[in-house]
Amino acid sequence: MNNQPAHVLIVDDDVVNNLITSQRLKEISVTKIGIAKNGKEAIEYLDNCSGCYPDLVLLDLNMPVMNGFEVLEHYCRSNHNGKTYFAIVSSSNAEEDMHKTTQYTDVIDYVLKPLNREKIQRLIAVLPEREAGKKSA
Template identity: 40%
Template sequence: MTAIRSILTVDDDESDLFICAYTIRKFDPGITVHKAENGLAAIEVLQTIDRPDAIILDINMPVMNGFEFLERYAREFNGHAPVVAMLTSSHLSADREKALRYDFVKSYFEKPLKREDLEILDRMLSGQA
């Protein structure tokens, strides 16, 4: 049994969303997976669902990118989800540093999402990290 009950995945790439959902279900089929194709859609999803345990967020997306989402999330939902994890193909240390400035951003993973990433999130949520 994991500490993760629900996750919101935010990515504009349908195949990345599929890989995330597949990896999450393989990790624990009991986890509810919500998805959004950009930051604005994620804001809309957050307004309609119960608080997710974690948000897995891409950086580079149209409409509202990951950093724009973090700004709005900080204003409107701070503390809403215990853990936000960036999942990106960006190898730029500046992107990593910018993301980790937010106290609710706890991890920065490189695509694709892996079981080990979910194990890290689970340990954080269960207070073991």
């Protein structure tokens, strides 16, 4: 993988946050950006990837329909497991949530909103380091 991911999925029910995050990703030359407004849409997106999985999923925890933990559980049980990485992006700094996310091997970080350019670049910077252990698509 080069130093920038080509494909990022934003999963958040906050439309304004999605717009801002999309803009930040474009500023650092991310070429494909997907958006899901809830966990159910995220699962549908991942199920329909057909081998072109996102390099990174920016996942909110508190959403309607299906929350972030439900997305992670579904992902772990699916045949997609190991094909993408997740960064939890939350407005909550609850230790319980932070600890719970460490149980998922494909979660690379837990960051607080709002996401600025530096936070996004830091998340992306760790992807090549983890790529060696990533399962093939």
